[in-house]
Amino acid sequence: MSTLPTLRIERNLLGRLKVQDPDGTVHEPVTAVRAFPIQTPAANISLVGPSGHEVAWIADLAELPPEQRALLEQELHQREFMPVIQRLLEVSSFATPSRWTVETDRGRCEFVLKGEEDLRRLNPTTLLVLDSHGVQFMIRDPLSLDKHSRKLLDRFL
Structure with missing residues (x-):
């Protein structure tokens, strides 16, 4: 497993991530995986090789050069689809199933x-909503939602 300052992270000709160790060893393709995607999304990133073994650990994305950080953030964004609910507009029914x-x-x-x-409540300030197709939505702080949204949400909590 490699340490950060001497890693080189870039895309290969097929657009997949690759990592070069200080000794020149190239690992490709690699997959970026967040250890704690909700609690610390900008820290604790593992780069996993094709065999499923970790080839590098990134304690904090801020430690990377800007171009490598942007590359990893883009990769993680594509891999993890979890929209954040900002407003509830309408709920069809207060009994489930509901649209x-x-x-x-x-x-x-x-x-x-x-x-x-x-x-589901993940912690005192974060909710996870799972739709009928398995897509996960996050509500970061229900108390920060507008009054109408909180009123709708309170019926389910």
Whole structure:
């Protein structure tokens, strides 16, 4: 496993990530995986080789040169699809299943909440919503939502 300052992270000719160790060994393709994607999204990143073994560990993305940091952030963004709900616009019913219309950081969306067990509290300030297709949505802080959104959400909590 390599340490940070001497790593070289770039894309290969096929657009996949590759890592070069200080000794010149190239690992490709590698996959960037966050250890704690919700609690510390900019820290604790593992670069995993094709055999499934870790080839490098990045304690903090801020330690990387800007171009390598941008490359890893782009890769992680593509790998992890978890829209953040910013507003609840409408809920079809306060009994489940119900159709939710929401605004997220990726645009407006409609989904079906199958059961109340698909709305989970991860910690005191973060909720995870699982739709009927298995897509996960996050609500970072329910108290920061507008009054209408909080009123709709409170019916399910």
